[in-house]
Amino acid sequence: MPDTLLSAANLDAGVALTAAITTELVAEIRERHDLWPTATAAVGRLTTGAALFAAGLKGNERISLQIAGDGPLGQLAADAWLLDPQTIAARGYARNPRVELPVDARGKFNVSGAIGAGSLQVTRSSDVGQPYVGVVPIHSGEIAEDLALYLAQSEQIPSIVALGVLANPSGVVASGGILARALPGADERAIAALETRAAAMPPVTQLIAQGADVAGLLRELAGDVELRSHHAMTVRFACRCSREKVEAVLLGLGADELLQLTRERDRTEATCEYCKTHYVFTAGELRELAERL
Numbered sequence: 594m595p596d597t598l599l600s601a602a603n604l605d606a607g608v609a610l611t612a613a614i615t616t617e618l619v620a621e622i623r624e625r626h627d628l629w630p631t632a633t634a635a636v637g638r639l640t641t642g643a644a645l646f647a648a649g650l651k652g653n654e655r656i657s658l659q660i661a662g663d664g665p666l667g668q669l670a671a672d673a674w675l676l677d678p679q680t681i682a683a684r685g686y687a688r689n690p691r692v693e694l695p696v697d698a699r700g701k702f703n704v705s706g707a708i709g710a711g712s713l714q715v716t717r718s719s720d721v722g723q724p725y726v727g728v729v730p731i732h733s734g735e736i737a738e739d740l741a742l743y744l745a746q747s748e749q750i751p752s753i754v755a756l757g758v759l760a761n762p763s764g765v766v767a768s769g770g771i772l773a774r775a776l777p778g779a780d781e782r783a784i785a786a787l788e789t790r791a792a793a794m795p796p797v798t799q800l801i802a803q804g805a806d807v808a809g810l811l812r813e814l815a816g817d818v819e820l821r822s823h824h825a826m827t828v829r830f831a832c833r834c835s836r837e838k839v840e841a842v843l844l845g846l847g848a849d850e851l852l853q854l855t856r857e858r859d860r861t862e863a864t865c866e867y868c869k870t871h872y873v874f875t876a877g878e879l880r881e882l883a884e885r886l
């Protein structure tokens with residue numbers, strides 16, 4: 594079944610909710626990167642967060658989340674954009690995919706230990722104009738709380754963020770998340786009611802593993818808050834890399850540097866960090882690029 598995302602709102606109460614199930618997306622990222630379970634949980638949560646943030650994007654807008662931590666995972670990155678008005682594309686990686694830490698007493702992944710201390714950067718960009726960049730220090734390292742802290746500090750939006758990835762050495766069992774945002778002029782009682790329900794709610798992965806769909810996830814958090822204007826989307830893995838983009842990077846080296854490369858080696862290779870696609874350029878192809886300059 595394809596991954597889905599559902600947004601809904603109650604404009605009287607001033608709350609907007611989005612839920613996503615990202616099991617297939619995170620399974621694909623895990624497979625492409627050979628992520629170990631703790632790394633799967635970290636990259637899966639961040640990429641799910643990017644997909645949830647992308648629900649409000651338009652046209653060529655893009656959201657990028659980057660975590661620079663001093664833990665064993667190294668840098669973590671995820672981004673999401675629209676493939677079409679009904680489809681969100683997302684991708685993510687960890688600098689060090691083979692990270693596995695012991696689970697805690699409740700059986701939860703030690704994602705904060707794998708991330709360490711550092712910062713979270715959120716970039717909103719499009720093909721035109723300057724990107725909007727916000728940076729906050731890593732607060733808990735559990736990612737959901739860090740994204741909520743970012744929304745509060747950088748965008749002045751009170752929010753509730755829940756993210757979960759259930760993974761084992763043989764695969765991804767369930768992955769998903771919920772984002773609730775207060776709209777300007779929100780009813781404080783509605784926000785407080787959502788916070789109470791969020792605190793008492795089972796983990797999203799448990800709900801998904803028990804068969805909940807995105808509408809079920811939204812109902813679980815919304816409770817008595819009636820939701821309207823539902824908008825459903827599909828979520829899937831995609832990458833933005835291409836041979837043309839790698840060529841552009843090589844051209845940026847300049848003709849002398851390219852010709853130097855052709856003397857040093859028969860083949861020049863580049864691997865996309867996000868999708869692991871391998872691009873190979875022969876010495877002859879590099880010479881052709883140098884001639885273009």
Ligand SMILES: [Zn+2]
Binds near residue numbers: 832834867868
């Ligand atoms: Zn790629």
